[in-house]
Amino acid sequence: PLFLHRQYMRDEVLVGLGMPEQVGARQTQTGRFWIDAINTEVFFVTLDKSEKAFSPSTRYEDFAVSASRFHWQSQSTTSEDSPTGRRYVSQKQNGTQFLLFVRPKRGDAFVFLGPLKYVSHTGSRPMSIYWDLDHPMPAWFFEICASLRAA
Numbered sequence: 001p002l003f004l005h006r007q008y009m010r011d012e013v014l015v016g017l018g019m020p021e022q023v024g025a026r027q028t029q030t031g032r033f034w035i036d037a038i039n040t041e042v043f044f045v046t047l048d049k050s051e052k053a054f055s056p057s058t059r060y061e062d063f064a065v066s067a068s069r070f071h072w073q074s075q076s077t078t079s080e081d082s083p084t085g086r087r088y089v090s091q092k093q094n095g096t097q098f099l100l101f102v103r104p105k106r107g108d109a110f111v112f113l114g115p116l117k118y119v120s121h122t123g124s125r126p127m128s129i130y131w132d133l134d135h136p137m138p139a140w141f142f143e144i145c146a147s148l149r150a151a
Contacts, residue, residue, distance in 0.1 A: 004112055004113075005114075007112075009109055010110065013110065034084075039095060040099060041097075043100050045101065047104050048104055060073035061128065064149070067133075068132060070113070070116070071129070073127070073129070074088070088129055097115055100112075100116050100131070100133070102141075102145070115133075116132065
């Protein structure tokens with residue numbers, strides 16, 4: 001029971017996805033979390049990576065291209081030939097669902113932007129992937145995303 005364009009803390013997302021036992025687990029504190037039981041990967045994106053908490057190796061290039069397209073960069077160890085990379089590229093064939101949660105900066109709640117559809121990618125280790133959102137993000141949130149990208 002997660003509602004599109006609502007704000008959630010990470011633990012609320014996990015409970016909403018039926019995984020209360022994962023609340024606070026180390027593997028859920030990363031930017032992506034795979035849920036094998038429902039063939040779903042969840043992306044937790046923080047847009048402002050200027051804080052000290054982000055090392056050069058975790059300053060991924062994540063940004064809204066438009067209200068309905070998002071550029072997301074995989075972890076630096078993900079190649080296009082890895083099982084994870086193939087899962088992204090072959091979404092239509094494997095039926096994987098990808099869910100996007102974005103927050104402006106650390107400490108903010110994540111806005112649930114909904115399911116994603118793979119469009120294209122470039123590079124490897126990390127992969128730079130363009131995703132289309134099933135539902136355009138609200139104008140107020142796109143303005144926040146655009147202002148952070150310009151900063």
